[in-house]
Amino acid sequence: MQIILNEKEHVKQLLNTSEDGSHGRSGLCKSARPAYELRLIARYYAQEYQLTPHKIYLKLIELMENAYDDFSIGTWQNFLLDCARDALKRPLVHMDFVPVTARELNVLAAQPEKPVRRVAFSMLCLAKYRNQAKEKNNDWINYAYRDIFKMANVSATIREQCQMIGLLCDRGLIHMNRIVDNLSLRVLFVDHSSSPEESGPILKITDFRNLGYLYRMYSGENFIRCENCGILMKPGKNGRKKYCTDCAPIVNVLKQRQRDAK
């Protein structure tokens, strides 16, 4: 799950020709979730360039044809028409950061169990993100529990996840939707005080990857950022670790290419 604070920038990057130089291929061909990205791109064309739904539809087809050799219009037509038609329904999200206040951090610090703090912290950040992205969101979130726990850097079985969420409900930190099979949760300790002096933002969240590590770093533990993608990670034992497990192989290949070129 990826939380995007600036959807306009994200789309611009997607539409850029990919770095391997293959002509006209957008970042779409590397996307793990093209359907989600297509909706964003449609909104971008509608809101930045005021294209009509028909023109957006044609643009999306062009992008898909360039991105996928086996693209078949028959399979995608209805979806792309939907994207084009709905492009003005929701504005593109743009925020510089999600603020976490001292009051909120105090609530978290009062929880005896460290993993509980990290899970609650992640839920809080998500709720505040949703509040900024959508008017009248009222502190609700709807994400798969496994995604929230991954974000919080807490490994737990499904049973343990449910127990922890039950615990947070009992302590009055969250409220669960009663409808069975619905993952909606309402975070009850979002600080809505109006004056920043009252509880000014202490933490500015700009990256939702590894929120659990961010919380631990805030609590005084040592973490480093990948020099390529900026994700927070544990420092290596010898202090020489520079890249995360995703970036290390890519960086190695690039370095080897540079050596070969010499």
Ligand SMILES: [Zn+2]
């Ligand atoms: Zn990385």
